[in-house]
Amino acid sequence: MSRRKSRLKNAAAIAGIGATEFSKDSGRSELQLALEAISSALEDAGLQHSDVDGMVNFSMDNNPANEVNRYLGGDHLTFFSRIHYGGGAACGVVHQAAMAIHAGVADVVVVYRAMNERSQQRFGTGVQDRPPVPTTENTNYGWHSPYGLLTPASWVAMQARRYMHEYGATSEDFGRVAVADRKHAATNPKAWFYQRPITLEDHQNSRWIVDPLRLLDCCQESDGAVAIVVTSTERARDLRQPPVLINAAAQCMTNDQMMMTGYYSDHVATLPEMGIVAEQLYATAELTPDDVQAAIIYDHFTPFVLIQLEEFGFCKRGEAKDFIRGGNIEMGGGLPVNPHGGQLGEAYIHGANGISEGVRQLRGTAVNQVEGAEHVIVTAGTGVPTSGLLLGIDEG
Amino acid sequence: MSEPERLRPIPAITRDTQFWWDGIQERQLLIQRCSACGNLRHPPGPMCPSCHSLDWETLASSGRGEIYSFVSFHHPPIPPFDVPNLIVLVELDEGTRVVSNLPGVPSDQVRVGMPVQARFDELEPGRLFLQFEPA
Structure with a gap:
C-alpha cells in the first residue's frame, strides 16, 4: 500500500511564484504579507486576481481563505482547504491544489504561507504554564511539558540523540548541513544570511540550545510570505512562465504518529512517514533517486536533513553522515541540497520558500543554479504528518 | 508584592x-x-x-528502566526550570517509554542504556512529579 501510485503525474503545474522580502520585522500585517505574495505570484504567472477559484493554506496560517479572498475581490472561490501539522503542510497544500485541479473543482489554486513569525508569534519560546483546555493535542503536550521539554528544538533533540546513538552521527555531521545551507545563502541576495557563510568551527563553537542541538543547528525565525499558483499543465503552457510540472505529490502519517514527539514507537531514529512520501513520489512520477538533480530538504533542524536523505534513498540507512561529507550536498556536489540556503540560511517560511526554489531551479532562474536540473525533490516538515513534491521540467 | x-x-x-x-x-x-x-x-x-x-x-510499573534518549535543555531559560535541565526518555522494563527528568546528574555522565529507577518528588507543595534516578 505504501508504494501507492497516484493519478496525479503531471496533471497540474506550478505557473507562478511570489514572495515578500524575508526579514525579522516586516512592519506590516500578516494579511498584507499574504496579499502581497499572492499578487506577486499571479503577476509572475500572468493571471488576474479574478482568475483565482481555489485556495489552500496551512491551518497554522493566521490568514483564512475568506479574509484573503475578500481583498482579492474574489466572488467564485469554489475550492478551499487547510492542512494541519505545521510545516508538514508545506507540500500538502500543493498536493491539495493538484488534486482539486485534476478533479475539476477549481482551475487556478493559490497556496500561501504568510507569517510574522519573528516579530509577532515566535514558535521557539516555549508553551505556557496555564492549565490548557484538554483537547487531544494539548493532552499530548502534557506528557512532556511538566519536565521542561517545551520547544521545537527540544522535541527534535530527543530524536536526534537517538539517531546519533543508533548510527554514530556526530554534532559535526549535523554541522555540515548548516555549513552547506549558509554557503548557499551567502550568494543569495534574498537570503537573510546573504554574504554570511559559516565554517564547521563556527558551528562547533556555537552555544547549546538543547544538547545535542547547537544554535547553528536551528533554523532562524522569519517574517515573510510565499505564494504559489497551481493550475492544469495544459493551461500553464499558455501562461507567462514555462510550467514546472508536479510530477508527483504525496502526504503521509504513519503508526503512532505524534506532533514532534514521536518517542513511543519503534521508529524514533527514522522518519517512516517521509519514507512513504518518497515511495509514493517515485512510484507516481516513475522516477528514482538517480533522476533527481537537486533536493530542497526541510531543514528546521539539521539532524532531520540527514534522516530525510536516507528516507529518500539518496543513501542507505545511517549513512547520511558519510553521504554529506566532502561537500556532496553543496553546489557542485553529487546532490546539491537547498541551493537557496534553506530555512537556516534564506528564511523560515514553514517550507513554502523551498517550493519556490524548486520552481526556480527548474525554470533555470535560481541564483545558485544547478546545471541540468530536470527533477527536484521538495520536502515538508519532519517529525509530524508530512508531505513532499517531485517537480520537473515540461518535456511535453 | x-x-x-x-x-x-x-x-x-x-x-x-x-x-x-x-x-x-x-x-x-x-x-x-x-x-x-x-x-x-x-x-x-x-x-x-x-x-x-x-x-x-x-x-x-516496577519503575525500572533504561535511558532510551536524553537532552540537556539550555535555551531559552523558561522558569521554573533550571538550565541546563536534563530531560530523559526512559524505556521501562515493561516495554513502554515515558519522558521525565534525571535531576542531579551531569549530562556528560548520562548514556543511552543507563539503568534508572522511577521516584516521585514533591517539587511543588502538594504536587508530586515523576522523576528518575540512576539505578
Whole structure:
C-alpha cells in the first residue's frame, strides 16, 4: 500500500511564484504579507486576481481563505482547504491544489504561507504554564511539558540523540548541513544570511540550545510570505512562465504518529512517514533517486536533513553522515541540497520558500543554479504528518 | 508584592489520561493495558491500536528502566526550570517509554542504556512529579 501510485503525474503545474522580502520585522500585517505574495505570484504567472477559484493554506496560517479572498475581490472561490501539522503542510497544500485541479473543482489554486513569525508569534519560546483546555493535542503536550521539554528544538533533540546513538552521527555531521545551507545563502541576495557563510568551527563553537542541538543547528525565525499558483499543465503552457510540472505529490502519517514527539514507537531514529512520501513520489512520477538533480530538504533542524536523505534513498540507512561529507550536498556536489540556503540560511517560511526554489531551479532562474536540473525533490516538515513534491521540467 | 512563583506547566488531562496523573500523586507509575489482548500502551488513549478494544486496565510499573534518549535543555531559560535541565526518555522494563527528568546528574555522565529507577518528588507543595534516578 505504501508504494501507492497516484493519478496525479503531471496533471497540474506550478505557473507562478511570489514572495515578500524575508526579514525579522516586516512592519506590516500578516494579511498584507499574504496579499502581497499572492499578487506577486499571479503577476509572475500572468493571471488576474479574478482568475483565482481555489485556495489552500496551512491551518497554522493566521490568514483564512475568506479574509484573503475578500481583498482579492474574489466572488467564485469554489475550492478551499487547510492542512494541519505545521510545516508538514508545506507540500500538502500543493498536493491539495493538484488534486482539486485534476478533479475539476477549481482551475487556478493559490497556496500561501504568510507569517510574522519573528516579530509577532515566535514558535521557539516555549508553551505556557496555564492549565490548557484538554483537547487531544494539548493532552499530548502534557506528557512532556511538566519536565521542561517545551520547544521545537527540544522535541527534535530527543530524536536526534537517538539517531546519533543508533548510527554514530556526530554534532559535526549535523554541522555540515548548516555549513552547506549558509554557503548557499551567502550568494543569495534574498537570503537573510546573504554574504554570511559559516565554517564547521563556527558551528562547533556555537552555544547549546538543547544538547545535542547547537544554535547553528536551528533554523532562524522569519517574517515573510510565499505564494504559489497551481493550475492544469495544459493551461500553464499558455501562461507567462514555462510550467514546472508536479510530477508527483504525496502526504503521509504513519503508526503512532505524534506532533514532534514521536518517542513511543519503534521508529524514533527514522522518519517512516517521509519514507512513504518518497515511495509514493517515485512510484507516481516513475522516477528514482538517480533522476533527481537537486533536493530542497526541510531543514528546521539539521539532524532531520540527514534522516530525510536516507528516507529518500539518496543513501542507505545511517549513512547520511558519510553521504554529506566532502561537500556532496553543496553546489557542485553529487546532490546539491537547498541551493537557496534553506530555512537556516534564506528564511523560515514553514517550507513554502523551498517550493519556490524548486520552481526556480527548474525554470533555470535560481541564483545558485544547478546545471541540468530536470527533477527536484521538495520536502515538508519532519517529525509530524508530512508531505513532499517531485517537480520537473515540461518535456511535453 | 513579589512576583508569584512560576509553576511547572500543568498538563491537560482527559478522561483517557486521568488515571495516569492520579497514579503519580499516589506514587505509582501506571501503564495502560488492553483488557482484551494485554497490549501495553503509553501515552494512554481510549482504544487499543492492536485489537481495537475499548476496555483497558492498568499495570503498576516496577519503575525500572533504561535511558532510551536524553537532552540537556539550555535555551531559552523558561522558569521554573533550571538550565541546563536534563530531560530523559526512559524505556521501562515493561516495554513502554515515558519522558521525565534525571535531576542531579551531569549530562556528560548520562548514556543511552543507563539503568534508572522511577521516584516521585514533591517539587511543588502538594504536587508530586515523576522523576528518575540512576539505578
